[in-house]
Amino acid sequence: MAAGAFRNATCPQCGTPFRQERKQGRPYLYCSPGCKASASRRSKAPALGSSPFDDDLQAVGEDIDQLANDLLAAIQNGATPHELLWHGAALHRSLQTLTALNIGRGRARGQTWDQLGAPLGLSGERLRKKWPMSMITRRLDTYRASRAGRQAAPPAVPPTVPSQRRPPTEEADADNDNDTATAASDTGTAPFAAQTPPQQLASALSFLQRRTGKPLRQTAAETGISPSHLSRLLAGARRPSWTVAKNLVAACDGNLHELRTLWENAHRPVPLPALPQPAPLPVLPQSAAPPKESEAARIQLRDALRGLYLAADRPDLWRIRAATANTLTIGYIARALNAPHLLGWSATSRLVFALGGRPADLRPLWHTATRPAPMTPPSSTTRPHLMAEAFG
Known part of the structure; x- marks a missing residue:
């Protein structure tokens, strides 16, 4: 082979084209000593998941x-x-x-x-x-x-939970006349256990299935999945697809809108397929009509709160009030879960936290829902629809 002959080649490490000399023996594969060293380090690196860290x-x-x-x-x-x-x-x-x-x-x-x-x-x-x-x-x-x-050993500082020594918020003061009766369970109740989004979805689905009283095998047959798969879904070991979630909620006579945000958070960043919108709110006068985006966000925020309420096994409202250290009244909690009634962010975050959710997940939605628009009092079609046992 003639000395000094070259051919075009591409470095397998960095992808840079270079001129490779034609000579006897093993050809020089890399464009530089640095690329050769990097390739050597990579070949010696342990497989993914095997590092001591x-x-x-x-x-x-x-x-x-x-x-x-x-x-x-x-x-x-x-x-x-x-x-x-x-x-x-x-x-x-x-x-x-x-x-x-x-x-x-x-x-x-x-x-x-x-x-x-x-x-x-x-x-x-x-x-x-x-x-x-x-x-x-x-x-x-x-x-x-x-x-x-x-x-x-026990922690150096005991876990911090809301206590009753904190004074009520302005929102609570404005509605104290609706809550003259106080439940005995209001003494020092901590927020419900915080859960990850997949755990919240599993808890909500488990509550719906238990509420039906049906055997797992019957619920699985109505959902179109095997009993073992359903068991793993309800235990949080697997996450359902949107189709399975819809079928399971239908089999349990649940509200699909309450599961929407829970499913989205559990599968993030997978987008949720389009969901039919709920019945529109009563038509307001043209001068007081809020932006459509804010109206949809208020409904979605209400549904997200109801999803957290469902994941917490739909506790009675007195327990929720106690979990907020009595900073929210029963009336405000009920309207937030039904109206949709907007609270200030401080009160909303307390309610989310008390239900075991993460306030940061709902803050962007709250900001969208609170874009400047005149508020209207709840109408007859937006009265609270919680079950009677929610009030103890």
Whole structure:
């Protein structure tokens, strides 16, 4: 073969075309020594899911979720700045551990420092100096020891839940005359257990199925699925498709609109197929007609709240009031779940949190529903439709 002959080739690492010299022996596959080194690191990287950091990732995520929930509870409980800083510092430490874990995982999978530094706004060299592997290993060891200690002993600070020492909100003051009777269960009831979106959907479907009194086998036959599949859906081990969810709700005589937001959140970011709109609200005078977008958002917000109410096994309204530390009245809770009646964001977030939901999930919808438009009193067609047992 003639010396100095070349041919066109493409680097398998970076995809850059280059001129490859024709010579005896194994051809030079890569365009540069750097690409050859990167390919070598990638070939030696362990398979996905086998890095020593993967086992801790879910645990850190669960810690962050719990700490964020505790922080929100402290805010709604009127905690002092010192207490809020304590919660914020704990959340910051967990976020730092999450960062260290993912840098370690990325390096174990063959990613470069530049690739890992891009989401953090850092150069590869700056990231390597800030998070050397020795520091990541020490932080992981510290986290594991700390988590083991927390599992073996009670927490240093008791869980923060809303208490009755917080004064009622302005919304509650405006409606106190409707709630002269107070239930005995109003003493120190904590919010309902927080659940992930898939767990909320499973809880709502389980409640609907239990309410029918039918055997699982009969409900599964009416839904068109096997009893074992239905059992996994109700336990939260599987998430139903929209078609299965519709059939299951129909078999249980439920309200499909109440499940809409729960299903969307459980399957996010999968979009939900079009759902027929509920009956329109009474026609308002032209001068007072709110924007259609705001009207639809109010209905959707009402349905989302009713979905959380369903996921909490439709507790009586006195329990919900107690879970908000008596900051909302029975009348306001009932109208929020039926009218659709808009509360201020502070009151709405308390209601969502008390039902075990995540206020941040509903805040964009609340903003859309509260775009400037004159409010009208509830009409005869928008009276509360909760079951009688909801009032105790």
